[in-house]
Amino acid sequence: MVLPPRRFDRLFRSTPAQAQRLHHIRIIQHVLKLSPTSRRLWAEILTRLPDSRIVFAGVPQGPIRDGLIRDFEKAGIAAGRIATFPRVGSADYFRSFNDVDVALDTTPYSGGTTTCDALWMGVPVITVPGTRRYRGAPQASLRRSA
16 A cells, blocks of 8 residues: 655644534445444434534535435434435545544455545544454454554
8 A cells, every 4th residue: 555645734723513513523434344233323313412523535416426315314314414425536635634533444344545544534433343354354453553
C-alpha cells in the first residue's frame, strides 16, 4: 500500500463538530459491507446524537442508495441527515477526510485499506471487534497500533 504525503494541518485545525456544532460521521467501507447489523448500529448512534450527520462515500445513485436511505428512515432518521457520494479520484478522496469527525467501521466484516486511509488522515475509526477469527481482526489490530 502506498500512501500520499501526510498533511499535518489536519492535526491542528478544528473538526466539523467544533466549527459547526454538528458531528460528521463517515462510513468509508465498500457498499457490499453495509450489512443490516451495521445499519442498525449506525441508526442507533444517529438517534443518540441528534445533531449528527452520516456520510457514505462510494455509494452510487440508484437502488443501493435508495435502500440505504430507506433503512435509516425506517429507524427514524431523516433523509436530510444522510449524505452519499460516488467514488472520486484519490486527491478528492483524501481531501474529504478533512470534513469528518469520526469514521465508523462495518460489521461483521471490517475494513482494511479504507481504515488505514482514515487513520492516516487523522480521523479516528470506531470498530466492533469480531467474534470470529478474521472478521474484526484487521481493525482491532490497527486500533491497538494507532
